[in-house]
Amino acid sequence: MNVSAPPLVRFRQVGKTYDGVTPVVEALDLDIHEGEFLSLLGPSGSGKTTCLMMLAGFESPSTGEIWLGDTLLNTTPPHRRDIGMVFQNYALFPHMTVAQNVGYALTVRRVGKAEKAAAVARALDMVRMREFADRLPKSLSGGQQQRVALARALVFNPRLVLMDEPLGALDKRLREHMQIELKDLHRTLGITFVYVTHDQSEALTMSDRVAVFDRGRIQQIDRVHALYETPENGTVANFVGDNNVFVGRLLSLDGDRGEIGLTGGERLTGRVVGSPRVGDAVRACVRPERMTLAGDDASALVPSLNTLRARTAGTLYFGDHVRVRFAVSQQEGGFVKLPLDDAGPAQRPDGDTMTLRFHERHLRIFA
Template identity: 80%
Template sequence: MNATAQPLVRFRGVGKSYDGVTPVVEGLDLDIQEGEFLSLLGPSGSGKTTCLMMLAGFESPSKGEIWLGDTLLNTTPPHKRNIGMVFQNYALFPHMSVAENVAYPLTVRRVDRAAKAEAVKRALDMVRMNEFADRLPKSLSGGQQQRIALARALVFNPRLVLMDEPLGALDKRLREHMQIELKDLHRTLGLTFVYVTHDQSEALTMSDRVAVFDNGRIQQIDRVDSLYETPSNGVVANFVGDNNVFVGRLISVQDGRAEVGLPDGERIFGQMVGAARVGDTVRACVRPERMTLCTRSGFDGGTPSLNTMHARTAGTLYFGDHVRVRFAVNQQEGGFVKVPLDDESLTEWSAGDELMLKFDERHLRIFA
């Protein structure tokens, strides 16, 4: 992926409304670089799927322009866009064999028989499904059908591959396996993938960049590590990953370092994000894995950048690879800390115990 080159896809001022009044997508400016894996992430109704459907040509923008390279797509029909599409329900023809399904885009393009047979074999080889060429879709598992849908999207060598929650119908284990396969295939082919999902872990696992949608707008687009560690607003912080949230009053801000007073009188420090005035109510967010805990009797102070808070244990939850110790803080919503399974202190905690929460102010982000 070359971020300095002209983007493969450009959205410029794109908006979409179905009734002419309520915007589904609004003011969308988006560049998609050639060769990248970009995920469009957001809750239902956030505009991510509408964005994908406008790029595919199944919806038309109400305003703005969409470009693929030097081609304006607004009036280009879907079959002339050279874009592959994988749908959530796979959309395979039940009366056609696997090979016939994969060949369908070439049949529409009037590719001759020999070239078509070679292309179908090559596409099925990519997804390791050649032995199923003569089967009907109904005889295949969900994961196998997903592979066939992907082969059909790749068979005509598209410039761009779009995927609309293609793994949503699979069970957790198969879904995670297919995530790895898709990422490996993307790396091998070097194509541009645009992937729609509401699953944050899926987006973080597979993508080079993620665009977080909410209310028809992109709230943040960034590399996955930056998106997780430095969310640009509260919407992104709350939607991407787990967060412990403390509500308080902004006491001071200096050079981006903010001091927040909590209702119980304690004070914490963190990084101010966005604009807020002294006295405003703010939300301070910190990831559970960035926090540690200890008994109050065992607390030995800390560095000047270490935030500390009094809390009580509220039980534990076993997650297989870690344990979540739930806590309660006066006049705040409950939260939890992720603790490794081999942490010997786990045997010490029981509901109602007093404890100290500790976290570095670098990991606390404060939003208006």
């Protein structure tokens, strides 16, 4: 991904409404760079799929412009956009063989027979499906159908490949395997991928950058690590990854370091994000893996460490880690993630008192 070069795709103040009143996508500005793997992540109705459909040409923007290189796409029909598309249900023709499905885009483009055969073979080799060229889709597994759909999107060497939740119909193990395959294929080909998903693990596993959508707007677009570790608002913090949330009021503010008082009287310090003022109601978030369980020893008094008294509320075994559920007075319940070897302190009866400990740099405070 070359971020210094002009973007391959540009959305400029793009809006979409179906009834002329309610915006589905609102004032969208977005640059997509050549060769990157960008995921559009968000809940149902957030506008991510509408954004993808406008880029593909299956929806038209109500306002604004969409550019692919030097070409304005607003009035360009889908088959002239040089964009490959992988749909959620694969959209394979049931009466055509695998090879015929993959070659369909070339047939529409009136590519010669020999050239088409060579291109289809190359595309099937990319996804390791050449031996299935003469089969019908109904004889293939879900993962194999997904590979065929991807080969069809790649066969004409598009500048851009769009994917609308293509792994949603697969079981968990196969879905995780296909995530690795897609990322490896992207790295090998160097083609720009734009991927729509509501699954945060998919987005974090495969992407160079992730754009988090909510209510028709991008809440944050960033590299995976930055998005997870430094969310810019509570919407992103709560949608990307697990979080423990504490509610209270901002008591003091020194630069971006703030102290909050919880509704139960406890005090915590962390980094303030946005522009809440002293006295405002705030929500503070900390990742479960950033918390530890500790006894009441002197190290708990280190100034940069937050400590919080809680009650145990059960232990959940996940195979590779243990989740210790806790309850804090007048707060939502939460949990701590612990490696199996560190789960000893978790073996306490429900309702027993424990001390939670976490560094202030891991607590983010939002208005």
